[in-house]
Amino acid sequence: MHSPTENRDTLTKRLTDTGLRPTPQREVVFKVILEKRTHPTADEIFAMVKAQMPTISLATVYNCLETLVQNGLVRQVNFDRAPTRYCPNLHEHAHFHDEVTGEVHDIEVPVELLSQLRALLPAGYDASAIELSFRGKASPLPGHN
Amino acid sequence: MHSPTENRDTLTKRLTDTGLRPTPQREVVFKVILEKRTHPTADEIFAMVKAQMPTISLATVYNCLETLVQNGLVRQVNFDRAPTRYCPNLHEHAHFHDEVTGEVHDIEVPVELLSQLRALLPAGYDASAIELSFRGKASPLPGHN
């Protein structure tokens, strides 16, 4: 377990380590994404951040998100034409989008399988990113009401 | 090879077979997608369709696309937040999005591999759709300028 202070420090450190100025806005945006592991949208992040920093603007949230994504501290996830979601799990993984609840769950993918996917590409094709997502419903398991 | 007439007939037939009224607008939209295998956007489809049917409206193109997609005659492909593209290849397959040219290429996926992907889901998760896409660049093969 980390104390809030430790948390904040590692968070600040991750920003500076990637050469970013650890502005209060960036820190609070980053913190909110790390805490809320529900793949929030920019609007949701804005709402949560605003509770802690009422003067922040939506444009800043977008700016922070962009720099966090560009510097590899946060991942961007898109489903169809729905608003972009942000995900702190940097580990290469897939997503399951529950069409009933709207929730998004991370799905681990063995590296072995990822290289099998890469192997599908014809010679000369070089993929810098692979996106794998499932859409469907997650029924409650029998015996788990 | 199909004569244009045969083509048009199978096209009409595919509409009626799925219980859709084969309106001229639907036919021309469908035809354009089948001919242009480049995963066009709604705007591109609108432009191409307009050449043959100058009175058609963009709203109708969107309506037609929606019904074609809902009835499984055309697939919808989304990359990040870019405009939706439409694809006549119903065969389950993946997409490679060339970040240099912007082109989209179909990638075949063996059913075997698809079931391995499905197997990643925890018990109780039921996927109605799997989306797999690659982003990167397709370098010309050595010896193929």
Added chain:
DNA sequence: GTAGGAATTGGAATAATTCTAATTCTTAAT
């Protein structure tokens, strides 16, 4: 302390898509 660059801000602008309400077209029953 101050200059210069970086970040933030609010509001306007953009772009893809959807909505709305009116019109036109089909179809099927008479």
Added chain:
DNA sequence: ATTAAGAATTAGAATTATTCCAATTCCTAC
């Protein structure tokens, strides 16, 4: 053939997520 009813089309307005812009504020290094 006529017509009523439902379906499809249309033009334009509305929506929504996101980006752009220009002005201000904030840091940092000198």
